[in-house]
Amino acid sequence: MKEIRLIAADMDHTLLTEAGEFPPGFFDTVLKLNQLGVDFVIASGRPLYTLESLFTKVQGVISYIADNGGVIQYKGKRIFSNLLEKTAIKDLIRFSKSLSQGIPVLCGLQCAYIEAKHRIHDPLLSTFYTKITYVDDLLTIDCDADKFTIYYPDKNAKEQCEVHYLPRFHNQFAVTLGDVIWIDITNPGVNKGQAMDFLKKSLNITRANMMAFGDTFNDKEMLEAVDYSYLVANATPEMFAYARYKCPSNEEYGVMQILDQVIAAKTRL
Numbered sequence: 001m002k003e004i005r006l007i008a009a010d011m012d013h014t015l016l017t018e019a020g021e022f023p024p025g026f027f028d029t030v031l032k033l034n035q036l037g038v039d040f041v042i043a044s045g046r047p048l049y050t051l052e053s054l055f056t057k058v059q060g061v062i063s064y065i066a067d068n069g070g071v072i073q074y075k076g077k078r079i080f081s082n083l084l085e086k087t088a089i090k091d092l093i094r095f096s097k098s099l100s101q102g103i104p105v106l107c108g109l110q111c112a113y114i115e116a117k118h119r120i121h122d123p124l125l126s127t128f129y130t131k132i133t134y135v136d137d138l139l140t141i142d143c144d145a146d147k148f149t150i151y152y153p154d155k156n157a158k159e160q161c162e163v164h165y166l167p168r169f170h171n172q173f174a175v176t177l178g179d180v181i182w183i184d185i186t187n188p189g190v191n192k193g194q195a196m197d198f199l200k201k202s203l204n205i206t207r208a209n210m211m212a213f214g215d216t217f218n219d220k221e222m223l224e225a226v227d228y229s230y231l232v233a234n235a236t237p238e239m240f241a242y243a244r245y246k247c248p249s250n251e252e253y254g255v256m257q258i259l260d261q262v263i264a265a266k267t268r269l
Helices: 011-015 026-035 048-054 086-098 116-128 157-169 192-203 217-224 237-242 254-267
Strands: 006-009 039-043 063-066 071-074 077-081 103-108 112-115 132-135 145-151 174-178 182-186 210-214 228-232 245-247
Touching: 006 011, 006 192, 006 254, 011 210, 026 039, 026 254, 039 192, 048 063, 063 192, 071 192, 077 192, 086 103, 086 145, 086 157, 103 116, 112 116, 116 132, 116 145, 145 157, 157 174, 157 182, 174 217, 192 210, 192 217, 210 217, 210 254, 217 228, 217 237, 228 237, 228 254, 245 254
Parallel strands: 006 039, 006 210, 039 063, 112 132, 210 228, 228 245
Antiparallel strands: 063 071, 071 077, 103 112, 103 145, 145 182, 174 182
């Protein structure tokens, strides 16, 4: 592990516990890794502004792959973004509003836009989107957005994706699942794996220098992009074909256990 120079970790159900808490000592570990020449990247479906609000203790040290690869920020500097075309956004909004299930979320770079009739779900939605603007009609919004998301309170995102969104949009967008409650839609080729490749080229490193942790479908490409790919023990069962290694669950702080191994290997140099 002493050749590792970049580590990326998904947040929900991977790094965070099921209660949404950071593992003990996590921020000190990020700082220690940085001192040893290892960049730590949070790779999440959450937007950049939400991630920045959660990692103030390591601001300027930690990097982000936000919105499943729609935005990349390296140590405080935004180095990549991939915006949806505005005509495409309107198509997605109209289609989602035509269905009986799902709450559409327009993921603008500055805030998330959600229709006011769904405000009842704010306690959960505001956990993922710390800046929400509630509007009467999403079709009236004109903004720069890198992702369109549909939230399913009934935890049936996979079924809805297979029945409605993949048949309609698989040739036009990247359509992926985030756990059982999210369908995430971005431009073709936008995913966490593509973001890792971008960082690899930008930092002049190889996949042998990269490690990643994930748990579900939107982590697939990221795991395939690195040599040191880990799934937490609580991962979606179908995902184990895409990772080389397995670590303990998020409740057992599995990511931290591997990070400690990296630090030990680096310290022995």
